[in-house]
Amino acid sequence: MSTTVEFARMNGLGNKILVVDMRGRKDRVTPQAAIALNADPETQFDQIMAIHDPKAQGTDAFIDILNSDGSKAQACGNGTRCVVQALASETGRRVFTFQTVAGILNAEEHADGTISVDMGTPVFEWNRIPLSEEFYDTSRIELQIGPIDDPILHSPSVMSMGNPHAIFWVDRDVMSFDLERFGPLLENHPMFPERANITLAQVTSPSSLTTRTWERGAGLTLACGSAACAAAVSAARTGRTGRNVAITVASATPPGILSIEWRERDDHVIMTGPAEWEWSGTVDPTTGLWSREEVAATESRAL
């Protein structure tokens, strides 16, 4: 087995993604390789999406997701769009079915280049998010940060989109909060035995929200697709918006938009947005040693 594989550096609204081609191999991208890649400014990333041979009939690939601290993630919306774009440019196909540890995902590239991912159904039961304390109603739980009588953030809506999310509703600019300080405290709060992705969300109209996320295992990132889905679902669930929501991801540069539909007929959450290829190279999935391919940006958009 060759020691190196192809990879592409991509992004989804600035969420930094490495798409690694592990097809035809039995090994995995190691946490050590992830940590080494993240330590290098040129390959620093938020998630690795490792494409493996399919395990289940009817699927095109099995996707293994790693955070930049080497931990595993069950879902990554922005990364899934990047995988679709890489495979669409390789195969000319537009429709894909993937398997992850969280289940089966369907995705499609549209003629305008945007990509929709069916992120599956939301989970609201406290022990499946999971929380460490029983809450009958997870649309608003008791949890706060800051002074007891004047909390800075409080009463989040919590849910799982395959991965755990807490959405804190705020009534001023999400960029005005010191998320770098509160993020790690909330991500690792005893309420969340498997940690959680922490999102600030401001409702801007009955069909729009602005969000900013501190990601579990990756920290302050420019965008987080599953958090945008969780914010949209939580907003609709609490009556703040309808089921079709445009999310402005405030931390993306420039701020980007994800369209989220929480479909009435089957409870599925459909996320639509862009993906962008930056450059390709080869990497050793065991050590993380990598090199960049010297090709013009227009010549290669595939793995």
Ligand SMILES: N[C@H](CCC[C@H](N)C(=O)O)C(=O)O
């Ligand atoms: N950036 C990803 C989410 C990664 C989730 C990860 N931080 C975790 O749940 O551990 C997204 O676009 O959905």
